[in-house]
Amino acid sequence: QPRAGQVEAIKRIVFRHGDVILVAWTGYGKTLVFQTVSLIMKEYVTIQICPLTRLGQNQHDALIGVPGLRPLLIADETQKSMWCEVAQGKYTHVILGPEQATQxxxxTLFRDSAFNQRLAMVAIDELHMVHQWKEFRTSYPNLYQIxxxxxxxxxxxxxxxxxxKQAQDFVLDKxxxxxxxxxxxxxxxxxxxxDRPNIAYIVSPLDKGYIIAARHYLLAQAIELGMSRDEAVKAIRRYDADTRPDDKQRLYDDFAGEQSPCRIMFATVALxxxxxxxxxxxxVQFGAIASGDLADLIQRFGRxxxxxxxxxxxxxxxxxxYFKSLG
Known part of the structure; x- marks a missing residue:
């Protein structure tokens, strides 16, 4: 059953009533707006800006299964011929990072009048990242130029x-x-x-270093699932910025698979x-958020x-x- 916010956003975009910012809980179905607009406006192209390649790949895989949609994920290694196909209108949905969108x-594509007339919308996924990553993803504050x-x-x-409020003001400006x-x-x-009422939140102190505590906790959880220690070691995988690109897809698929032995992922925000x-x-979040931003914690728990x-x-x-500092 479509939610009221989804329907309102889709109507505003399809009927050209104006811009939309949708703020809703993780798991709300915000990406359904991307899919539905592309499905309704098949002769047009949606430009979707994503902060992470992994997230863009997820969006691409979801769209490619919808009949009539032709998505493309643009990365640094995208072939020149594919850029030409974008200009020719072959794709209904183009997913890319802020760096690619502002190069x-x-x-040149945005200045092409024929391409402009085929634009359904420009969408920015994970909109809060425009503010949060403005220092090291310097293309984000330049999106207004488009x-x-x-x-x-x-x-x-x-x-x-x-x-x-701070992120909202920055987003509206940049x-x-x-x-x-x-x-x-x-x-x-x-x-x-x-709010996510189906999630219970537990806060607890650490009496060991983060890595040692994480290792002990993860092994204990695996053993609680009925695994031997050897099985537990195999069940825990690691995913971070140092993971090789060709391993990331395999690890993600292993973790997502219902019958996979990989049941616990030790990961950073990269996943x-x-x-x-x-x-x-x-x-499980071990240690305080480095950014100090509560939004980071909400995003992680929202998985x-x-x-x-x-x-x-x-x-x-x-x-x-941490508890002492809170009094």
Whole structure:
């Protein structure tokens, strides 16, 4: 059953009523907006900007299974012929990072009047990252430049589960969205709760170093699942920025597979953001968030129970001094 926020966002985009920012809980189905707009406007192309290749790959795989849609994931190694196919309108959905969206090759496309007339929308997935990663993903604050290259009627869509007041102000200034208002062509905010009542949150102190505590906890969880120690070691995998690109897909597929022996993933945000594996029952954060941003924690815990029905637990292990600092 479509949610009211999804329907409202789709209507505004398809009927060219204006820009949309959708803020809703993790697992709400925000990406359904991308899919539905592309499905309704098959003769047009949606440009979707994603912060991580892994997330873009997930979106691509979801779209490729929808009859009539022709998605393309653009990476640094994308062949020149594929760029030509984008210009010719072969694809209904183009997924890329902010760096690719703001490079000269894509600017040339945006200045092409024939290509512009085929634009359904420009979408920014995980919109909060425009602010959060502005220091080292310096293309994010330049997204507003694209707005001046495309027709006024083309709507912009952004979605996220977390958007603080500070992040919102930055996004409205730098990401290309129009002024908020009720008139045609202006920006509409659609907000739903970010609460996840099916997730229980547990905060507990750490009395060991992070790595030692994590190792002990993960082994204990595997053994609790009925595994021997040797089986437990095989059940735990690691996924981070140092994981080789050709191993990332294999690890993700292993973890997502229902019959896979890989049941526990020791990972960084490189895997956590936007991951849509429906049967994750526990998410554990060891140590305080480096950024100090509560939005990071909400995003990570939001990987649990993505079906919105199954009960799950989110653990936050922090050192004793953290509790003392809170009084």
């Amino acid at each position: 000269d090759r894509f600017y 707005r001046g290259m495309i027709p006024n009627a083309v709507p912009w869509f952004g979605c996220t589960a977390t958007l603080s 990401a290309g969205f129009r002024e908020e208002g009720r008139h045609t062509g202006q920006l509409a905010f659609i907000r739903a709760t970010v 956590g953001m936007g991951m849509d594996i429906r049967d994750v029952r526990r998410v 649990a129970a993505r079906d919105g029905k199954t009960a799950a637990k989110a653990y936050f292990f922090v050192p004793y001094w």
